[in-house]
Structures are given as C-alpha cells and as structure tokens.
Amino acid sequence: MTRLTIALTLALFGSVAQGEQILRMPTGDQYLGNETVDHSGIFVDCANKPHSSADGTIQPTSQRCDNNVIVVMAPSLITRSPLEVVSVDPTAKKIEVMEGNTIQTLDLKQFPDLHWFDFSKGDQIGIVTDQKSSTGKWILPEAIFGKDFAVDAKQKEDKKVVEMLSHPDKGT
Numbered sequence: 726m727t728r729l730t731i732a733l734t735l736a737l738f739g740s741v742a743q744g745e746q747i748l749r750m751p752t753g754d755q756y757l758g759n760e761t762v763d764h765s766g767i768f769v770d771c772a773n774k775p776h777s778s779a780d781g782t783i784q785p786t787s788q789r790c791d792n793n794v795i796v797v798m799a800p801s802l803i804t805r806s807p808l809e810v811v812s813v814d815p816t817a818k819k820i821e822v823m824e825g826n827t828i829q830t831l832d833l834k835q836f837p838d839l840h841w842f843d844f845s846k847g848d849q850i851g852i853v854t855d856q857k858s859s860t861g862k863w864i865l866p867e868a869i870f871g872k873d874f875a876v877d878a879k880q881k882e883d884k885k886v887v888e889m890l891s892h893p894d895k896g897t
Contacts, residue, residue, distance in 0.1 A: 745771070745789055750781040757788055761853055765804035765875060766882030767868075769853050773836070775868045779881030802867060806851025806875040815841040822850065831866055839869075851875040 748756040748768045758770035760778050768778040771790035808822035808829075818839070820831045831852065833839055844850070851874065852866035 745786060746783050747786045747788070748776055748778055748781050748783050750776075757786070757790060759802055761804050762801040762856075763803045764879075764882060764886075765806075766878035766880075767804050767853055767870075767875065769802060769868045773868050775853060775870045775874060775878075777874075777878040777881050779878060779885045801856050802853050803856050804851060804853055804875055807849040808851065810844055810846055810848040810850060812846060813841060813844045820844055831869070833866075833869070836869070 745757050746759055746768075748758065748760070748770070750756075756768065756770040756774075756776055758768060760768045760783050766777055766779045768776045768783065770776060805824065808824050811821040811823050811828055813820050818832070818834045818836070820833060821828055822831060823829075849871075851870050853868040853870075854866045
C-alpha cells in the first residue's frame with residue numbers, strides 16, 4: 726500500500742511539473758503556453774501562435790490554458806522544419822508535406838481561421854507538434870509557421886545560450 730501511495734504522489738508531482746509556462750517579453754507582453762523541448766527557440770501560446778522564446782524569459786506557472794489545447798499530460802513539443810508543401814486541400818483542411826522522401830498529411834481541421842492562400846506547392850514551412858507524432862503518418866500540429874521563423878528563432882536561441890555561457894551572472 727505504501728509503495729502505491731508513493732508512486733501516485735510522484736506521478737501527481739510529475740504531472741504538475743509539466744504544466745504550462747509563461748513567456749515574458751521585454752515589451753511587457755506575456756504569453757501562456759509551452760516551449761519546445763528541442764531548443765528550437767519556439768514558444769507556443771495557448772492560442773497556438775508561435776513566438777521566439779529568445780526574445781524573452783520563460784518561467785514556470787500554475788496557470789493553465791483555458792481551451793485545454795496544451796494540456797499537462799501532453800507529450801513534449803518539438804519543432805519540425807523545413808517541410809516542403811506538396812499539396813493544399815482547403816476543402817478537407819489538409820496540407821501534404823514532404824520531409825526527406827516521406828510525404829505526410831497535416832490535418833488542420835483544428836485551425837478554423839487558417840489562411841489557406843498563405844500555402845502553395847513548393848513552400849517551406851515548419852510545425853510544432855508532439856514527439857510521438859513525429860514519425861506518424863498523420864500529424865496534428867499545435868502550431869504552423871514559415872520556415873524563416875524557425876531559423877530566426879533558433880539563431881536567437883543559440884545566441885542567447887552563448888551569451889549566458891559567456892556571462893553566467895546575466896542569465897539570472
């Protein structure tokens with residue numbers, strides 16, 4: 726009985742630790758959401774919008790997204806970029822993308838306000854998705870963005886890490 730109680734307690738604390746985060750920007754803006762775990766420099770807010778995390782500071786919080794898009798028990802978010810657009814089907818709300826030699830389908834029904842005219846065959850895009858879907862045939866991205874956004878965010882994040890390593894007292 727004691728082992729079961731300890732295991733349940735640890736599981737509860739572990740799930741609380743994986744909650745949302747707050748991105749605080751130098752402008753005073755704040756976003757609730759989660760940072761990707763692959764150090765791509767991208768933070769996804771509760772409205773599924775990507776932000777460059779290198780522009781601000783990220784702090785843990787007990788707050789939760791109202792729409793439950795980013796849930797506590799969700800797998801860690803990762804960035805996949807670049808993906809080449811192969812076809813766009815606005816009626817079915819799907820975009821086929823090629824990653825390497827593999828064609829995958831992005832099922833975007835959860836994005837009712839997506840601007841379909843922004844995507845054309847041959848475009849390079851990126852997505853933020855959970856780690857488990859990264860090898861799946863169907864991907865449900867939490868965020869979709871232009872390839873340049875991911876490259877810029879990664880460069881800013883790398884620069885921030887180098888500065889923190891050079892001046893460890895500035896990072897606190």
